[in-house]
Amino acid sequence: MKLTEDQAYLSQYDTKQFDIPIYSVDVAIYTLHENQLNILLVQRAQAPEVGKWSLPGGFVDLKEDSTIEITAKRKLLSKTGVNAPHLEQVSTIGNASRDPRGWSVTTLYMALIPYAPTESFVEAVADAQWWPINDISGLDLAFDHHDLINTARERLKNKTAYTVLPIHIIRAPFSLTQLQQAFEILMDKKLEKKSFRRRMANAELLKEVGEGKPEGGKGRPAALYIPAPGSEEHLFTRAFND
Amino acid sequence: MKLTEDQAYLSQYDTKQFDIPIYSVDVAIYTLHENQLNILLVQRAQAPEVGKWSLPGGFVDLKEDSTIEITAKRKLLSKTGVNAPHLEQVSTIGNASRDPRGWSVTTLYMALIPYAPTESFVEAVADAQWWPINDISGLDLAFDHHDLINTARERLKNKTAYTVLPIHIIRAPFSLTQLQQAFEILMDKKLEKKSFRRRMANAELLKEVGEGKPEGGKGRPAALYIPAPGSEEHLFTRAFND
DNA sequence: TCAATAGTGTCTATAAGACATTATACT
DNA sequence: AGTATAATGTCTTATAGACACTATTGA
Numbered sequence A, B: 001m002k003l004t005e006d007q008a009y010l011s012q013y014d015t016k017q018f019d020i021p022i023y024s025v026d027v028a029i030y031t032l033h034e035n036q037l038n039i040l041l042v043q044r045a046q047a048p049e050v051g052k053w054s055l056p057g058g059f060v061d062l063k064e065d066s067t068i069e070i071t072a073k074r075k076l077l078s079k080t081g082v083n084a085p086h087l088e089q090v091s092t093i094g095n096a097s098r099d100p101r102g103w104s105v106t107t108l109y110m111a112l113i114p115y116a117p118t119e120s121f122v123e124a125v126a127d128a129q130w131w132p133i134n135d136i137s138g139l140d141l142a143f144d145h146h147d148l149i150n151t152a153r154e155r156l157k158n159k160t161a162y163t164v165l166p167i168h169i170i171r172a173p174f175s176l177t178q179l180q181q182a183f184e185i186l187m188d189k190k191l192e193k194k195s196f197r198r199r200m201a202n203a204e205l206l207k208e209v210g211e212g213k214p215e216g217g218k219g220r221p222a223a224l225y226i227p228a229p230g231s232e233e234h235l236f237t238r239a240f241n242d
Numbered sequence C: 001t002c003a004a005t006a007g008t009g010t011c012t013a014t015a016a017g018a019c020a021t022t023a024t025a026c027t
Numbered sequence D: 001a002g003t004a005t006a007a008t009g010t011c012t013t014a015t016a017g018a019c020a021c022t023a024t025t026g027a
Helices: A002-011 A068-080 A145-160 A176-187 A193-203 B002-011 B068-080 B145-160 B176-187 B193-203
Strands: A022-033 A036-043 A057-059 A086-095 A104-112 A128-132 A206-212 A222-227 B022-033 B036-043 B057-059 B086-095 B104-112 B128-132 B206-212 B222-227
Touching: A022 A068, A022 A128, A022 A145, A036 A068, A036 A176, A068 A086, A068 A104, A068 B086, A086 A145, A086 B068, A086 B086, A104 A145, A104 B104, A145 A176, A176 A193, A176 A222, B022 B068, B022 B128, B022 B145, B036 B068, B036 B176, B068 B086, B068 B104, B086 B145, B104 B145, B145 B176, B176 B193, B176 B222
Parallel strands: A022 A104, B022 B104
Antiparallel strands: A022 A036, A022 A057, A036 A128, A086 A104, A206 A222, B022 B036, B022 B057, B036 B128, B086 B104, B206 B222
16 A cells, blocks of 8 residues: 555656755865875866866766765766775765855765876876865865865864774885874874884784885885775774874 | 856756756654663655654755755754754765665764653654664664664764763763763663763863762762863763773 | 984873772661 | 762773884995
8 A cells, every 4th residue: 555655656756846955976085295185176177166176076977876975986086097995975065055056965075095196097187186285275166165175184184093094095015104104194293103103013904015115215124014904994992192 | 257157157057957866864863761772753744655664854945944954953853842952964875776766865964862752842743753772673664764773873882982972862960870871871881980980070071060869869969960061072082992 | 334214112191991998868 | 777879099901102222224
């Protein structure tokens, strides 16, 4: 009985009969380059806000995408060619004023990838460019993308204090010195070398895979590591201090 | 130039010309009652899934709501009459299969309120009912609401380990014993009394406001507390152990 | 041998876990 | 006095912070 009622209802249901918000997905893609946190921005090719820099993002393709996470992955892949990065949902922002086209909702994702110059990206997307995070405060970004970037930046900083999130933003294998530098840039704070190494050693989240050149080419060679399976889910019960 | 281009574009923009997902907001409202975590469910009055229990939720009212958080607050207020509860965004779920009407996205919020019987709610909403969280696993809920409830439940558990979130789920003023019981139910784990009290005392997040009866009416009276301003933002750098 | 980077030893500080003990009420 | 609940004392354990020290490489 309920089934037939539902079926009757659905047969005449039209998603366009109601006023609903515009829905989109945006991705804040971060990397490290020359000891700075960088974010990938694209220049808008279409109205509104043509020509302004913005986060890669856009609408769900109802035919091709089966989930919003796949939409986010598609945006990332089309701009960078990176296939399996660290990708996590940050938050959803929706209000009447953020988009001139009307009531708009966007789900913000954050991705971390090891650095590669934009020229190396598939199809060498001409409109995409890395920006040092400290250089964009003066930029006139599209919509509320300054806010979105700050929100993702905060998440990145907070999670770095009690996870091993930064392993995704550098290329494996890496030395502990390199990993610590990544932590320090993401947290915007110096860490004690001993504390850092003790934490990594005790947690057993890294696998040693040989030796490599030291930073700067001079000095004692460094042990190299790759993340152990399951390391990204690890939560430390104690965070680094603020 | 860009301005006129944008204006021309916007003047002919119609949100209904593209296929976009259905967008909704759902709220998982939790409380404590008789030493159990309860969640508020409503019985669906309309197709699809008529008659099934579900989370309070629904579509954004583009005329009345200015943000999605306000949509969530409106849903909460209309079901409970509670005006300023703890409300936080949990996550957004969007895929092609969760709603028979088509591609659907929902933003899940979580609210915590001190217990009040549903009969006391404004307009005494007839279709709303508290369910002990442990009693709903067998219920046939609408859509993917079992998943949503579990997602919010996990967030609740995790945040309780390093915040004072549970202060919102009991009525102030409260004793430390009552607060610890709330922590224990939300974490599903016994806590050491001394550790718990030491943490609360050191953090200075509670203000003593007098004395009250002990639990069960027998024994030494307990000091009563209310949350201090700003307490909800406090993050402990060290979590309770798993 | 010097300089540079990698890596360790060790003491202190902080806060949680465990559990015994004392305090204050009512009957 | 007996019992129940609130609150504290104190020892142990875990892990971060500080900082000096040793190890290994190339020039």
